[in-house]
Amino acid sequence: MSTLLGWGFVAALAALPLLFPDPYLLAVLTSAGIFIIGAISLNLLLGYTGQLSLGHVAFFGLGAYASALATLGFDIAIGFGWRLVVAPQPVWLGFLAAIVVAGGFGWLLGRLAFRVRGAYFVIITVCFAQVLRMVALNWVELTQGPMALISIPPFSLWWPGEGWIALYRKDQNYWLVLAVAVLAFLLVRQVVRSRIGRALVALRANEPLARSVGIRVTHYLVVAAVISAGIAGAAGSLFAHYVRIVDPDVFLFIYTVTMVIMVVTGGKGTLWGPVVGGLVFGLMPDLLRGTAPPEAQWIIYGTAMILFVMFLPRGIVPALVRRPS
Amino acid sequence: MSEVLLSVEGLGVQIGGLTAIADMSFTVPPAEVVSLIGPNGAGKTTAFNVITGYMRPTRGRILFEGRPIAGLAPERIAARGLVRSFQRTSVFAGCTVFENALMALHLRGRAGLLDALLPFLRARREEAALRAEAAELLDLVGLADRADLPAEALAYGEQRRLGIAMAAAAHPRLLLLDEPAAGLNPSETAECMALIRCLKERGMTVLLVEHDMAMVMRLSDRIVVLNQGRIIASGPPAAIRQDPEVIRAYLGAAHAAA
Numbered sequence: 137m138s139t140l141l142g143w144g145f146v147a148a149l150a151a152l153p154l155l156f157p158d159p160y161l162l163a164v165l166t167s168a169g170i171f172i173i174g175a176i177s178l179n180l181l182l183g184y185t186g187q188l189s190l191g192h193v194a195f196f197g198l199g200a201y202a203s204a205l206a207t208l209g210f211d212i213a214i215g216f217g218w219r220l221v222v223a224p225q226p227v228w229l230g231f232l233a234a235i236v237v238a239g240g241f242g243w244l245l246g247r248l249a250f251r252v253r254g255a256y257f258v259i260i261t262v263c264f265a266q267v268l269r270m271v272a273l274n275w276v277e278l279t280q281g282p283m284a285l286i287s288i289p290p291f292s293l294w295w296p297g298e299g300w301i302a303l304y305r306k307d308q309n310y311w312l313v314l315a316v317a318v319l320a321f322l323l324v325r326q327v328v329r330s331r332i333g334r335a336l337v338a339l340r341a342n343e344p345l346a347r348s349v350g351i352r353v354t355h356y357l358v359v360a361a362v363i364s365a366g367i368a369g370a371a372g373s374l375f376a377h378y379v380r381i382v383d384p385d386v387f388l389f390i391y392t393v394t395m396v397i398m399v400v401t402g403g404k405g406t407l408w409g410p411v412v413g414g415l416v417f418g419l420m421p422d423l424l425r426g427t428a429p430p431e432a433q434w435i436i437y438g439t440a441m442i443l444f445v446m447f448l449p450r451g452i453v454p455a456l457v458r459r460p461s
Numbered sequence: 462m463s464e465v466l467l468s469v470e471g472l473g474v475q476i477g478g479l480t481a482i483a484d485m486s487f488t489v490p491p492a493e494v495v496s497l498i499g500p501n502g503a504g505k506t507t508a509f510n511v512i513t514g515y516m517r518p519t520r521g522r523i524l525f526e527g528r529p530i531a532g533l534a535p536e537r538i539a540a541r542g543l544v545r546s547f548q549r550t551s552v553f554a555g556c557t558v559f560e561n562a563l564m565a566l567h568l569r570g571r572a573g574l575l576d577a578l579l580p581f582l583r584a585r586r587e588e589a590a591l592r593a594e595a596a597e598l599l600d601l602v603g604l605a606d607r608a609d610l611p612a613e614a615l616a617y618g619e620q621r622r623l624g625i626a627m628a629a630a631a632h633p634r635l636l637l638l639d640e641p642a643a644g645l646n647p648s649e650t651a652e653c654m655a656l657i658r659c660l661k662e663r664g665m666t667v668l669l670v671e672h673d674m675a676m677v678m679r680l681s682d683r684i685v686v687l688n689q690g691r692i693i694a695s696g697p698p699a700a701i702r703q704d705p706e707v708i709r710a711y712l713g714a715a716h717a718a719a
Contacts, residue, residue: 323578330577330584331570331591338564341553348513348547349627350539350568359574 142408149314153307162306168418169313170375171391175398175410176320177367182396183404184328185360186340187253190392191245191261194268195365197386198241199234199372201272204285204382206230212277227292231373238369239362246361250354262389269387284383291377309378316374317411320367325407327363336360337405394418401444403451412452417441465524466491466635466666467512467543472521474507481507483690485521489635489668494661496669496677499687500710505670506548508687509639512668513545514538525635540568544633546624548640548670552612558623559608562595565627569594594630602626602656618649622656629660636660637668642676654680678702686710 153162178192209224225233249260272279279285291312292302303309327333335356338346347353376382394417395410402413420440424433448455467489474482482504489495497505510516512523514535523531530538553561570591576584599605602622607615615623625641638657642650654676661667671677677684677698684701686694688710694701701707 326577326580327574330580331567331572331588332574332577334560334564335567337556337560338553338567341555342551344515344535345547345551345553345627346564347535348539348545349565350536350544350631351564352536353534363574 159306162310164422166310166313172414173317173320173371175395175414177364178395179399179410180364184336188258189261190258191265193391194265195238195368196372199238199369200376200382200386202237203230203234203373204288204376206233234369234373235366239366242361242365246358250357269384272384286381288380403453406453409451409453468524470522473519475519487685493682494667494680495683496681497685503687504690542634544628545637546628554613558612561612562598565630566591568631598626636665639670642673
């Protein structure tokens with residue numbers, strides 16, 4: 137898709153709250169947008185390196201918890217009678233903490249898990265997310281367990297002439313998510329169009345050959361994992377300060393599945409794939425809620441997914457943009 | 462530079478209970494074409510896999526420019542200047558011929574994450590240089606007019622040439638070619654020989670595994686003959702042709718097959 141078309145699309149999305157200031161519509165788009173950011177980050181791993189991480193929600197949840205805890209502050213025992221006390225921090229610091237914590241775990245998981253590939257990698261990533269969910273459930277002193285972290289402050293931004301403003305309104309959050317999504321998209325675009333991206337695609341296409349021309353497998357996979365995890369962490373932070381409550385269910389497997397569906401139906405390994413797939417499958421549940429009876433909604437969702445995968449196995453975007461050959 | 466580019470000393474490889482290579486020692490002097498020949502199952506490809514890091518030796522040493530490389534990962538060995546091609550056609554499927562060439566030039570670039578995020582600085586110049594180099598590389602192997610085709614759409618002979626070009630892309634000091642002429646017709650084989658000569662002129666030392674004896678005899682400065690995991694002869698082509706041990710190994714194998 138051409139750059140001009142892309143920016144036109146962004147401009148149209150940015151103008152949307154001015155034309156249709158419907159809070160329900162904006163709420164739906166904001167939630168979808170947060171997951172699209174997650175899908176954009178997953179696409180870097182799943183689409184460009186070909187590694188199926190089924191624990192991607194782990195980074196999303198880590199970002200949500202890191203950001204929420206940094207802005208709420210916490211006071212926990214760390215053994216030997218010592219306590220770790222963190223006073224409530226501004227939200228932008230929480231956002232950075234989310235990226236750093238998620239990225240750090242991305243590095244760790246990358247170092248450990250990329251020694252194995254294929255099914256083993258998938259299993260490790262699934263377990264990783266499940267373990268984090270258990271930690272979130274049981275480390276009550278830090279996470280409040282199933283009681284959830286509540287009263288998380290909304291995102292706040294410094295605005296010229298206004299100073300720090302807290303984003304309570306739907307349209308403000310919508311724009312924030314849109315801005316972060318654009319940044320995430322541009323970041324991934326820069327990476328995949330660079331020498332790094334070429335190395336990632338080479339590894340996906342033919343790993344023994346890639347190694348023979350000197351491409352360091354673990355190094356590049358870990359780089360991709362860190363960037364991917366960092367972006368997912370940013371999405372988690374947006375989620376925490378938008379919904380303003382975080383419970384262990386942010387680590388649920390179904391969210392990973394949602395992101396995988398967005399990437400695969402949209403077109404993995406294409407820049408626009410997760411965006412297009414994310415709009416279709418991020419908005420569909422809410423569209424169906426208004427039109428179909430409750431018992432039919434998920435049946436339609438599932439059927440649509442199967443049809444997409446059957447008839448457009450490479451995704452929507454590759455079907456629209458044929459490579460000239 | 463030392464007198465010996467690659468030296469293999471007392472190499473042994475066991476795969477399960479099978480002895481793939483019993484005891485192999487040979488050297489590759491710089492600026493020569495050395496061929497590794499032998500009947501099927503003699504251990505040629507195993508030797509390649511071990512030298513380039515795809516398999517671990519059970520014992521023995523491999524020195525490249527005097528430094529041990531046995532047990533290093535393939536990408537580390539490639540970074541030191543020792544690159545291989547593969548026996549089966551091996552390209553980056555789903556990518557164009559030009560992209561294949563660019564990917565093979567990985568070691569010629571150094572752009573990292575910062576350059577990816579700030580592409581208007583150093584990285585832009587590097588990228589332009591790499592693209593020019595990729596175009597030149599395709600020109601060398603006569604694939605310039607195929608640059609935009611998907612690599613898997615190339616004819617078999619063209620894919621083989623692309624494979625050699627990709628192995629030679631980063632200007633390795635030692636190039637290991639695994640049966641570059643396998644499955645080629647006579648005219649394609651002649652082109653392949655010309656290409657290898659051309660690479661030699663560019664300063665690359667070549668270690669060749671090949672079944673086409675005419676090609677081996679005409680290209681090689683030295684030949685190492687393997688049979689059942691052991692070296693049975695080594696020397697210049699003229700001497701190898703006369704060697705009774707070699708004749709027995711080859712004719713014996715031919716008779717057994719017939």
